[in-house]
Amino acid sequence: MMIQTPTVLLDGTVLAILDKQDLYGYALTKKVKQHVIVSESTMYPVLRRLEKGGELTTYSEPFEGRTRKYYQLTDNGREHLREIKNAWQDFSAGINAILGE
Incomplete structure (x- = not known):
């Protein structure tokens, strides 16, 4: 079974990768694909x-x-990334508590 990546997590993945370095579209897609299933x-x-x-x-x-x-990444992008990371911590902790990590 495959779990579809929610938009906000895909955004977070892209922003986190670009927080480390600027990339062109194809190279960015390849990096994202190393972590989640996504098409160009x-x-x-x-x-x-x-x-x-x-x-x-x-x-x-x-x-x-x-x-x-x-x-x-812009300053707005860095702020959005911080918000996504914080939301992810809360969400993943709740899901792990239910599913029994």
Whole structure:
């Protein structure tokens, strides 16, 4: 059985990875996939939504004749990440207490 990753946890995963380093879309998707099951078609709407919400900003860099769009965490994104981490601690403690970690 597979548990679908809730939007807020997917947001938290993206924000936490970008808190460590700026990444372009494909590289970010690969990093997220190391931890949760997600498709590329799911990731790009998440990135657009976080950018529109002010949690991410972007910049472009040339690479082998192409341009890569890099995503960077903003101060709003760092605050949102802190909120998600706090909410996760409370939620996971409750679920672990019920399921018997």
